[in-house]
Amino acid sequence: MEEDNNKVAKNEALEWIKSILLAIVIAILIKTFIFNTTYVLGNSMYPTLYERDRLFANKLPLYFSGPKRGEIVVLKAPDASNKDYIKRVIGIGGDTVAIIDGKVYLNGNVLEEDYIEEGSYTHIYGENYWEVPKGYVFVLGDNRDEGASKDSRYFGCVPLDSIKGITNFRYFPFNHRFGKLE
Known part of the structure; x- marks a missing residue:
């Protein structure tokens, strides 16, 4: 027994x-x-994202279609190892991006950017025109204050294989900002 x-x-x-x-x-x-989580440090995506926001980064779309214009992505920092950036996709392969007089032009047309602060001026740092190659994206931070965001204006177009996920949901803090990102 x-x-x-x-x-x-x-x-x-x-x-x-x-x-x-x-x-x-x-x-x-x-x-x-499938997905990962990420933590926002800095203010390069303000006013969309705030420091210490926590986000889900979905990896599934990357296997099928890649990121689309307007989506927020997590990417391996091209200028720093062991660091990630969170940026918005402005242009995809085949697009042209120009920044003229503080406005972003996508394929020759002024880009409507309701996610940046009204009256924002998009500064340039050298180049002001980019042709996005196939297999790459052009990314910008939503905060267009001078020096506020290291993005494609600094390091050029980003290869798709450096994108780690697409963020579309903030799970912390549990306040009015909780939920799906627009």
Whole structure:
């Protein structure tokens, strides 16, 4: 009888271990292939994002279509290892982007940017015209104050394989900013 109880306890412990290991494997797969979380440092995406906002970064669209114009992406910083940037996609492969007199032009037309502060002036730092190659995107921070955002004005177009996810949901803080990003 005692031997049966030991066998049952061993089997139960083994089942618990299997369940925990399976949960860990599933969590790793989700974090690697489906979505991740990110934390906002700095004000380069103000007024859309604030410092210490926490976001979900969805990886699934990257396997099928890539980011679209207007989406906010997390990308590996082209100018710093072990650092990520959060920026808005302005142009995709085949587009032209120009910044003239503080306004952004996409394919020759003024870009309507309701996500930046009214009256914002988009500064340039050298170049003011970019042709976005296939397999790349042109990104800008929403904060257009001079020096507020390191983005494609500094480091040029970004290869699609450096994009880690598309952010579309703020899960913290739990206030009026919680929820889907526009």
